[in-house]
Amino acid sequence: MIRRHGIILLICLMSGLYAAAQDPDQLLREGNAQYSRQEYREAEATYTRAIELQPANMKARFNRANTLVRLSRMDEAVKEFDEVAFRSTDNAIKAQAYYNKGVVYSGQNKLDESITAYKKALMMNPADSQARENLQKALLEQKKRQPQKKQENKPQPQQKKQQPQPRMNEKEARQRLRLLEQKEKNVQERLQKERSKNSSGSGRDW
Numbered sequence: 001m002i003r004r005h006g007i008i009l010l011i012c013l014m015s016g017l018y019a020a021a022q023d024p025d026q027l028l029r030e031g032n033a034q035y036s037r038q039e040y041r042e043a044e045a046t047y048t049r050a051i052e053l054q055p056a057n058m059k060a061r062f063n064r065a066n067t068l069v070r071l072s073r074m075d076e077a078v079k080e081f082d083e084v085a086f087r088s089t090d091n092a093i094k095a096q097a098y099y100n101k102g103v104v105y106s107g108q109n110k111l112d113e114s115i116t117a118y119k120k121a122l123m124m125n126p127a128d129s130q131a132r133e134n135l136q137k138a139l140l141e142q143k144k145r146q147p148q149k150k151q152e153n154k155p156q157p158q159q160k161k162q163q164p165q166p167r168m169n170e171k172e173a174r175q176r177l178r179l180l181e182q183k184e185k186n187v188q189e190r191l192q193k194e195r196s197k198n199s200s201g202s203g204r205d206w
Contacts, residue, residue: 024054031063040070058088062097074104085120095124099131106134111142 031046047064050057065080081104084097102117118135121128 022053024050024057024060027053028057028060028063031060031067035063035067035070038070040067043067044071056087058084058090058093061087062093065097066100069100069104074108078104091124095121095128095131098124099128099134102131102134102138106138111138111145114138115142 027046027050031043031050034040034043034046044064044067047060047067050060051064054060061080061084065077065084068074068077068080078101081097081101085094085101088094088097098117098121102114102121105111105114105117115135115138118131118138121131122135125131
């Protein structure tokens with residue numbers, strides 16, 4: 001009798017544990033506890049089990065996306081935030097998903113994408129002051145970068161290529177040399193005539 005009762009008790013305990021493991025809300029609470037202890041890998045696995053049992057559980061999806069951010073799996077996190085924003089019927093959750101997506105993009109220095117995400121967050125929740133502040137910062141940073149981009153895209157003036165001087169053949173070189181020699185000879189003759197004229201002229205009386 002004792003053994004029989006013991007077996008029944010053991011079976012009951014195992015059934016209770018199995019039922020708890022199959023409860024998405026229980027898994028959500030377990031994942032939250034793991035997340036708060038910074039056990040992000042375990043939390044991600046727990047949230048995933050909850051989603052498998054209840055794909056429409058937006059809280060589990062949202063928390064899983066946040067866990068993926070902690071694990072530096074940004075692309076997966078963005079996809080999960082998109083899924084939450086698309087499927088959720090709760091504007092508050094939609095706004096939070098868009099906001100967190102904007103934060104991820106800001107961290108990746110993707111200003112255009114972050115601005116779009118913050119704007120969507122404000123459409124869902126116009127009273128979100130943090131989303132508004134982040135949007136203003138992103139717009140200001142975008143404005144600062146625009147002149148720099150224009151400067152980078154401005155075509156640089158092309159430097160004129162120096163035309164190579166045509167090479168002279170041997171005949172042309174000799175002709176030029178003769179011309180130079182003749183010019184020098186003419187200059188010397190002119191100077192000689194001027195000297196002769198000055199030496200034969202009368203000097204002035206003072």
